Amino acid sequence: MEKELRLMKGNEAFGEAAIRAGTDGYFGYPITPQSEVMEYLMAEKPHERTGMVVLQAESEVASINMLYGGAGCGKKVMTSSSSPGISLMQEGISYMAGAELPCVILNVVRGGPGLGTIQPSQSDYFQSTKGGGHGDYRLITLAPSSVQEMYDFVGLGFEMAFKYRTPVLVLSDGAIGQMMEKVEIDAQVPRLTEEEIRNNYPWATTGRYKGRERNIITSLDLDPARQERHNEALQRKYREIEKNEIRFEKIGCDDADYLFVAYGTSARICQKSMQLAREKGIKVGILRPITLFPFPYAEVEKMAEKVKGILSVEMSAGQMVEDILLAVKGKTKVEHYGRMGGIIPAPGEVVDALEQKLIKG
């Protein structure tokens, strides 16, 4: 069958992918610049297509707790929001990490702190990868840099979420949410039946049957020894994720003297900057982390041994650059270039920064 191609906004692609992935429920609350996710889902009436529930909750706090309930029953559940709304969800995300519940959460990042602005930003990197809520937990963080990836990372996100029983965050931004590109649409994945859920997810609270042991979904255990064992198990799981799930893309790295490290929209800007720099005779490549947790430390270190300097390009004051520094271990010079408050750096500006901070500097 020929693949179906559509021109879609990133937010719309995420909504369509949610239906196609066989999601059972979406629970959200509107906020710019991601409101098109729920608008699209409501207009599509997925209940008539697959039986999927789409509900506007009374707040972001309510939506994340609806995810907790749905995921506890072994259902494929998801939400989306933008920065201030994701901040409101942090308690629920920490509970879900603690109770080992799978779900997919989309953050279409806008400038902060506080209500900030509605324009694109990447200033939620720390919150996403270092634990925005309390406790020793990590979120698998996928960073799409195209509308196609906004679509693809729904299916991939659920796959990882259920494989590791952990929440997965898709960290996008206002530019990717609002722009339209060509998207290849997959065939419909059917939603799981109650019986399939019972068979696939024996941990889920699906009702006691045939004398099965009682399943308890909780993040609370007041016995410190047991709580420590639980934490150790979580940490083993995060190490397993670090071993198996690192994803990145390298562009023009073979002959590179310098390296841009950038994700999401910044990685797109850097592709243009790379062309401009190469026209000037500066050989620069791009390493684009696709998973921000687990971060591709080893790959960055390998590149650090080859290049004269690394420029981290982010729409923030410099957050991912800390992970780059950890990876590089002093083997090459590392600088950061970023814009804040919803400003997107221009491709030429990034080339100037490369020249000033790394080549002349």
Place this chain on the structure above:
Amino acid sequence: MTEEIIIAGFGGQGVLSMGKILAYSGIMQNQEVSWMPSYGPEMRGGTANVTVIISDERISSPILTEYDTAIILNQQSMDKFESMVKPGGLLLYDPNGITRHPERKDIQIYKIEASKMAAQMGLRKIFNMIVLGGYMKVKPIVELENVIKGLKKSLPERYHHMIPDNEKAITTGLEIVEEVNAV
């Protein structure tokens, strides 16, 4: 081939939908496309602009500061984008409401009396399609046949009866676009 276009004017002039139809036409020709609007407070009543890129290759940055083509439909956009056309590039504008005409000597400048023509035809809504026709004449990168396919894809079914009017507007645009100066 990569064509980087900015379309800029007032909200309500059909700037975004014109960009969308162009982008869909690119898909119909098996090309890569991106459509990046300005969004936010400036959408409401003020200026609206969209960057459209059509390319045979993977598209790098969807956000640019230099364009092969600028399609300009009001004075604010002229002030902002005239200087951002690459040397040798193209500026196409509707002189309606323009008080300061483009002055650059190193780019091709074309004008199209689209709003006047749309009023004469009694079809104000298809103003943007007249402009699109003008663009297609000057830079024939999208085929008319693919634009019509793109229109069908981007217009909801309930507006499909308007496709003949849109087609008429495009052909009108093809005829009335005028060169102002040459490089």
